[in-house]
Amino acid sequence: MTHPADPPIGGSSGEQKKLKLLAVTACPTGIAHTYMAAEKLSQAAESLGIDMKVETQGSIGAENVLTDNDVRDADGIIIAADKDVDRGRFVGKRVLSVGVSEGISHPEQLIEQVQGAPVHGGGGGGGSAEAASTGGGGGKERSLAYKALMNGVSYMIPFVVVGGLLIAISLALGGDATAKGYVIPEGTFWAHVNAIGVIGFTLMVPILSGYIAYAIGDRPALVPGMIGGWIANTGELYDSKAGAGFIGAIVTGFLAGYLVLWIKKVKVPKFAQPIMPIIVIPIVATTALGLFFIYVIGKPISWIFEHLTDWLSGMTGTSAILLGAILGLMIAFDMGGPVNKTAFLFGTGLIATGNQTVMGMCAAAIPVMPLGQGLATLIRRRLYSQQERETGMAALFMGMFGISEGAIPFAAARPAQVIPANMLGGAVAGAIAGLASVKDAVPHGGPIVAVLGAVGGVPMFFLAIACGTVVTALATVTLVDISERKRRGAPVVDVPGGPEPALAGVGAGTGVGAGVGSGASAGAGAVGSGASAAPQKAPAGAVAPAPAAAAVPAAAPAPEEQDEDDEVLSGYLTEQTVKVQLDSADKDSAIREMANLLAATGKVDDVEELVRTALRREEQGTTGLGEEIAIPHAKTDAVTSPVVGFARSAEGIEWGALDGTKAKLIFMISVPEAAAGDEHLRILALLSRKLMDTGFRERLEAAPDEAAILEVLREVR
Numbered sequence: 001m002t003h004p005a006d007p008p009i010g011g012s013s014g015e016q017k018k019l020k021l022l023a024v025t026a027c028p029t030g031i032a033h034t035y036m037a038a039e040k041l042s043q044a045a046e047s048l049g050i051d052m053k054v055e056t057q058g059s060i061g062a063e064n065v066l067t068d069n070d071v072r073d074a075d076g077i078i079i080a081a082d083k084d085v086d087r088g089r090f091v092g093k094r095v096l097s098v099g100v101s102e103g104i105s106h107p108e109q110l111i112e113q114v115q116g117a118p119v120h121g122g123g124g125g126g127g128s129a130e131a132a133s134t135g136g137g138g139g140k141e142r143s144l145a146y147k148a149l150m151n152g153v154s155y156m157i158p159f160v161v162v163g164g165l166l167i168a169i170s171l172a173l174g175g176d177a178t179a180k181g182y183v184i185p186e187g188t189f190w191a192h193v194n195a196i197g198v199i200g201f202t203l204m205v206p207i208l209s210g211y212i213a214y215a216i217g218d219r220p221a222l223v224p225g226m227i228g229g230w231i232a233n234t235g236e237l238y239d240s241k242a243g244a245g246f247i248g249a250i251v252t253g254f255l256a257g258y259l260v261l262w263i264k265k266v267k268v269p270k271f272a273q274p275i276m277p278i279i280v281i282p283i284v285a286t287t288a289l290g291l292f293f294i295y296v297i298g299k300p301i302s303w304i305f306e307h308l309t310d311w312l313s314g315m316t317g318t319s320a321i322l323l324g325a326i327l328g329l330m331i332a333f334d335m336g337g338p339v340n341k342t343a344f345l346f347g348t349g350l351i352a353t354g355n356q357t358v359m360g361m362c363a364a365a366i367p368v369m370p371l372g373q374g375l376a377t378l379i380r381r382r383l384y385s386q387q388e389r390e391t392g393m394a395a396l397f398m399g400m401f402g403i404s405e406g407a408i409p410f411a412a413a414r415p416a417q418v419i420p421a422n423m424l425g426g427a428v429a430g431a432i433a434g435l436a437s438v439k440d441a442v443p444h445g446g447p448i449v450a451v452l453g454a455v456g457g458v459p460m461f462f463l464a465i466a467c468g469t470v471v472t473a474l475a476t477v478t479l480v481d482i483s484e485r486k487r488r489g490a491p492v493v494d495v496p497g498g499p500e501p502a503l504a505g506v507g508a509g510t511g512v513g514a515g516v517g518s519g520a521s522a523g524a525g526a527v528g529s530g531a532s533a534a535p536q537k538a539p540a541g542a543v544a545p546a547p548a549a550a551a552v553p554a555a556a557p558a559p560e561e562q563d564e565d566d567e568v569l570s571g572y573l574t575e576q577t578v579k580v581q582l583d584s585a586d587k588d589s590a591i592r593e594m595a596n597l598l599a600a601t602g603k604v605d606d607v608e609e610l611v612r613t614a615l616r617r618e619e620q621g622t623t624g625l626g627e628e629i630a631i632p633h634a635k636t637d638a639v640t641s642p643v644v645g646f647a648r649s650a651e652g653i654e655w656g657a658l659d660g661t662k663a664k665l666i667f668m669i670s671v672p673e674a675a676a677g678d679e680h681l682r683i684l685a686l687l688s689r690k691l692m693d694t695g696f697r698e699r700l701e702a703a704p705d706e707a708a709i710l711e712v713l714r715e716v717r
Contacts (some may be wrong), residue, residue, distance in 0.1 A: 050111060080102055244291070
């Protein structure tokens with residue numbers, strides 16, 4: 001019984017109203033888990049007699065968007081998301097923020113917890129510290145620092161790729177090897193292309209800093225973050241020959257974000273509140289951060305630069321192997337920062353004295369980081385998002401032209417794993433070059449200097465680069481894999497069902513908070529395999545598409561001729577693509593059996609390629625969603641139009657789902673590369689949402705034959 005003095009639930013001054021809650025579900029790829037969490041929360045609210053509206057922020061856009069009226073009347077908001085969600089619209093409301101897997105696993109607990117969650121006091125940003133603290137015991141949301149870092153990386157990546165590739169192309173096609181390095185004649189077309197690329201690289205560091213700050217302190221933190229990043233990268237401002245590079249940008253990004261959060265807590269008169277976020281906070285934070293970096297942080301950087309140079313000068317008479325290893329470590333450490341520049345300028349300065357071997361050590365180490373990180377994305381694709389794999393290809397290209405900054409997105413996203421791996425590979429390359437007395441006559445590095453004839457001892461130069469690259473790649477994937485295993489063993493994100501389903505061959509863009517990997521963002525970011533090869537003819541003895549006898553009977557209307565109400569998943573799933581009981585006992589065999597089932601429609605040109613693409617997708621992460629469900633899928637031109645199959649397994653098939661259940665209900669989705677729009681995402685969203693309905697799954701398991709199964713599947717709308 002409610003005490004007369006207590007405000008009634010729902011905010012009415014009259015009789016007690018039904019509790020009204022809102023929810024937002026989102027994940028980095030926005031496919032299955034987004035909709036699974038939404039459905040679970042809706043079901044839990046309905047069973048508890050609570051009104052709930054759920055906004056989904058999926059790959060096909062925001063759906064069921066919460067209006068101002070919805071927020072005004074709400075008693076609380078649950079945010080079940082593994083990416084940034086704008087909380088500015090929820091000021092004054094109780095907000096509970098958890099990971100998306102919590103929305104799937106414990107929806108009832110979240111509904112109970114949100115009723116006692118802290119009231120969101122503003123800041124608006126998806127990653128504000130205040131919002132991040134509203135977890136209320138959910139405990140599985142990514143840390144604010146991680147989200148902020150991945151937000152910055154996801155925005156930085158396009159600048160690295162565009163700037164790096166333009167510089168590499170201009171050097172390759174318009175540059176000449178000189179004693180001052182590769183020089184492009186002034187006023188030429190390629191000089192202008194190079195200048196555009198340099199602008200991209202120049203903006204890279206402040207963009208990283210700015211968007212780290214933005215994820216923490218929202219819009220007021222963007223300007224101090226970007227200007228702080230520019231200051232960090234401009235060594236002249238604090239008497240250093242080199243800026244602090246991307247490491248300095250990470251520092252200024254976090255400083256700016258948390259400084260803005262601190263300023264926001266200062267109480268000001270009401271008349272001043274409107275100008276705080278657009279004038280007062282940016283000016284105060286920018287000035288304070290800029291001066292702090294110049295006078296406090298910048299001086300030690302200048303000191304380090306100066307004393308490292310003196311230290312290296314004293315080592316010129318020591319072991320060439322030791323000196324090469326040390327120079328390789330320094331080159332690989334911060335990629336454009338003070339430590340890297342110290343080693344590079346040390347080697348450059350000795351060229352004029354006739355000592356070209358020191359520059360040879362540096363030149364061998366310079367391309368190892370981008371080449372190693374690019375190679376890592378190829379040998380262990382499942383550890384990387386689609387955006388990271390695409391960045392890896394660009395890094396390989398940049399590495400060929402000695403642009404070490406191509407590895408910065410990887411180092412910024414996973415510094416604890418990538419920087420040590422880079423340093424190990426750089427040390428190996430530098431030591432081998434030192435051992436072989438490799439020489440470089442120009443202040444530049446990478447295979448391009450050997451191709452253009454500036455290197456003495458070319459075979460050993462390439463051997464040094466190759467060894468360093470392989471060491472970096474292997475060390476990276478080992479450290480990243482160990483890190484991921486530890487993360488999966490702890491109560492962090494993504495679970496029941498493992499990694500988000502993503503169609504093989506689909507590239508995902510970046511957005512705010514996408515992480516790189518996230519984001520990438522990523523964010524990165526975004527998921528997809530990027531691995532679909534061009535359709536290949538099936539080898540001799542391969543399973544061919546089913547014979548004509550298995551085609552649709554003449555009496556049966558084609559899907560496009562059927563009444564729309566009778567279609568299942570827009571006609572992509574028919575009785576012909578339904579199988580009551582799979583014969584297979586393992587995942588690989590089941591995928592092959594499902595591919596042959598789809599081939600009976602005549603829409604599969606190459607069964608073997610379809611199987612290969614689906615299996616490549618499984619290598620990146622299981623498509624077992626848990627709850628005894630699996631949705632293998634592939635985007636490949638091995639199929640001529642979208643087609644969906646369904647089959648059951650009475651015993652269940654081990655699919656690697658993180659909840660430990662074997663897959664008994666298996667859908668296979670195949671769409672061609674040229675499939676219009678986001679049809680595959682729509683199918684996944686519909687299935688993911690409906691399959692959270694326990695009654696639906698029970699009816700699907702109990703249906704006696706293909707016709708009965710199809711009748712149940714007509715509920716998927």
